[in-house]
Amino acid sequence: MDTTTWHPDLLLLFLLLLGVSVFNIVALQLNIIKTLPGFPGDLPFKLETGYVGVDELEKIQLFYYFIESETSPENDPLVLWHTGGPGCSVLTALLYEIGPLSIDYEKSSWNSTTLKLNPYSWTKVANIIFIDAPVGTGFSYATSWEAYNNSDTISAATNYNFLRKWFKTHPEFLKNPLYIGGDSYSGIIVPIVVHEITNGNEVGVKPAMNLKGYILGNPLTSEHDDANSRVEFSHRRALISDRLYQSIKTNCKGEYVKRDPSNVLCANDYEDLCKCLENLKAVNILENICTSLSSSNPTELMQWDLSSQTEDSLNFLRLVSRPPYRPQNCREDNYVYGYNWANDQTVQNALLIRKGTVKEWLRCNGTLKRISYAMETPSAFPYHRSYVDKGYQVIVYSGDQDLVVPYLSSQAWIEALNVTIVNDWRPWFVDRQVAGYTVQYANKKHHVTFATVKGAGHTAPEYNPKECFAMIDRWFAKYPI
8 A cells, every 4th residue: 555645735736637626625624623622522513613814915814613504514504693792702602592512500610611512503404604703803813903993894894705715615505595694783794794795796796695684683773773762671671660651751752862961851760760770680681680790880771782791801800709600690600611611722722723813712802892893883774674675584583681682673673674564473482382472574575584582681592592493493494483
């Protein structure tokens, strides 16, 4: 048997002479992860990680996790999934929401995170690219400080470039139905990425993408309108009285975000509103606030980020002395396990993270949002309105206990599209139990499904994974949810 060792350059030349494409040569070098620290045995699904240089000089390197569908990778949808913030790592979605792995709290400690399979992973029915975006999020990095300057439109264009380059090394997925998805602040980014792909397809940019629609969970659409809806939501949830609701609606004239500073009656009602809401957990009003973490500042009630999503190492230094997790403890304790796992050098080695590129992995990079990111899009509604004649399939879902982005505001902008109701408001079920409520709209080939998830917060799959999996499984299969 010939045991000759091929020099890499000779092997490349040999493959070229055989007619093997450059794309397939690159594909031979894709980073397939077989095992991960904390998970016993080999991974029972195909996980690939890597970086894609998205600008001409490749100064921006976006990190991704790609997980093939566990059912039929060649036929199932392909989803590009974003996480919100802006600046929250997509590892949040992978470990806490829709990915195939979750944290086994009973077997974990502060010093050792154990992983287990998530029986409600969306990768059972879809191929998913989880992308750390924008640059500065998670394990994505840039080689110059200037490259960290970002905005909604720049981020969306960058993500489109990422997808174009990703397809060059994965051409076999070009035929799969493509969906762009995300939650929270990604409600701004996803529609702009859809815009980039739509325009690219229409002007003949290669490769053409088989875009079929998009997925939005608890989505920010208009910072003003979403925040303004918190007052009506609070009234419907009996968090404020009928008297206060009628008074503040009259005195503030329905405008609670841009209040007239000279309007004393409005200011007094707003102060009473804040007193009613200041000790609630905005991401899910049914849960208790964490005694170790400060509650939302009542003066910031009408700002975008009520949820204290940003994190830094100080949060964890304050938390690490706590006893092991128990179900009655604060939900935010869960994130410590992910923080410790992602910052373990053996984990980063296993994920093939480039050494020295990220000083510390953070679930949400608050510095990015405060300093280098321009939240420049007042509303994503014009994008949604422009797609009504494109024939896309759209699903928007909301946890019905979410005060950050109340379901009322999402339903309002969908109604404003002036699409026809084809299936009116009704309950949907999982295991014969009401899982939420849904309504379906259509305009010729364009279909929009709106669904609430009963008892869930911001974002819904973290709270109700079983129900959310049933929802997306039915939607992909074009069944009524």
